[in-house]
Amino acid sequence: MHAPVAPPFRFEPHGSPVTADLRAEQLVEPGFGRVFTDHMAVVEYSDARGWHDARVTARAALTVDPACAVLHYAQEIFEGLKAYPQADGGTALFRPDANARRFQSSARRLAMPELPERLFVASLEALVAADRDWMPSSPEGAIYLRPFMIASQAFLGVRPSADYLYMVIASAVGPYWKGGARGVSLWVSHDYTRAGAGGTGAAKCGGNYATSLVAQQEAIRRGHDQVVFLDAAERRWVEELGGMNIFFVHRDGSLQTPPLTGTILPGITRDSLIRLARDEELTVREEPYAIDRWRADAESGALAEAFACGTAAVLTPIGRVAGPDYAFTIGDGETGPVTARLLARLSAIQRGDAPDPHGWRHPL
Incomplete structure (x- = not known):
């Protein structure tokens, strides 16, 4: 003791x-x-x-x-x-x-x-x-x-x-995913939204998660691992998963993630990854990304990788995405090289296996 x-x-x-x-x-x-x-x-x-x-x-x-x-x-x-x-x-x-x-x-x-x-x-x-x-x-x-x-x-x-x-x-x-990280499958909810303008989307409160559960149940019932939500106003712009932020890795090596406009939780893992990617001189854009563009970029190969991130799972590669009348695969459906590299860098800092240039570790 x-x-x-x-x-x-x-x-x-x-x-x-x-x-x-x-x-x-x-x-x-x-x-x-x-x-x-x-x-x-x-x-x-x-x-x-x-x-x-x-x-x-x-x-x-x-x-x-x-x-x-x-x-x-x-x-x-x-x-x-x-x-x-x-x-x-x-x-x-x-x-x-x-x-x-x-x-x-x-x-x-x-x-x-x-x-x-x-x-x-x-x-x-x-x-x-x-x-x-x-x-x-x-x-x-x-x-x-x-x-x-x-x-x-x-x-x-x-x-x-x-x-x-x-x-x-x-x-x-231990690990969030039993058996280790793998390319997860997402269901895009067109019927339910997580948060609206002026609501509590940027706050970490139980109500946000309670309202996501029926959509998560639907995703699992349809054979998927997680649900991803679109914006409440247009049902067009990708926002976040039920409990994780999301990143897109384009073929040119740049990263994109939805902007913090008040409807998305400002994830600490999200912020850390943006800073680590920019340390590597990668371009990171905080810009809206439409579900139609996500599908088109995945099918054309313009989108190379996608991953979700949060404290619990750290980085989770996204392999497959589906909605009511569409389905598409990202890359080869497995962990991409940028996702793997960022996961390794972040984990090494968290566990003291690498230098901590931003002073993020708080020794006990």
Whole structure:
């Protein structure tokens, strides 16, 4: 057990943590989001007291009032990032300051209090310090951290809550895709959209994901891995997957990704890849890309590769795309050389196997 954690968090150790033998068994093939660590970080907020009572305590079920505001008015936001084992034997977070700022942006959009960046980062440091033994030893292993905040006041009335609960839980994870990265198949939803202008598309809130689930079900029912959404206004412009941003690699070596106009989540992996690609002097355009153009470019060979990206899966090559009356394959349907190179570069920085020119690693 690694304790005590650094202030301002006090440490309340778990009275009966998972045994070392059982933990080792669970870490052999943890999958993604199924194996949880012993502790969680908690900070409370009230209009009267502000942020208070920061602690790392035993992970346990929550008890909430049936009138709890989050259950009725969906004031809820979350983040996702990983603690990575390092080549020197240490542990590091990847760009937690960027997650902290996005968490603040999401809070503003949902009329919630903004958690100070220092407190956000400290909560991650404290939880990883307590549960460092949960780090998998596999090459792609990491500790996935899920910070989230909910409205916790008990009342019925359409207004912002006066009380909030911020928490971080942790999950030992392996590769997102069982069997390793492969060219996934996408279903283009023409019936459902993820977000509209003026909505919550740029915020990381549960409602965005809830509305994507029926389209994701349709994609799976039709034999595809994921759904990709078009814009709400014209049903023409490619926006993002249910939980990942998207990139297109043209035959001339340039990259293109949909612009951040308020309907797309500003992914931290997305931003990192843009900067890494430009480090290699590749042209990266943040421009709209129409579904008809995507199809035409794939069929003509003008489009060489496409990939989705996000914290959980990092980079996922896109092999096949289909809609109600069309289907097309990108390249040979497998991982292309630009996708593979960017994945290798990003992963090497995250895991301390390569220099960190942008100062993204946050050692613990």
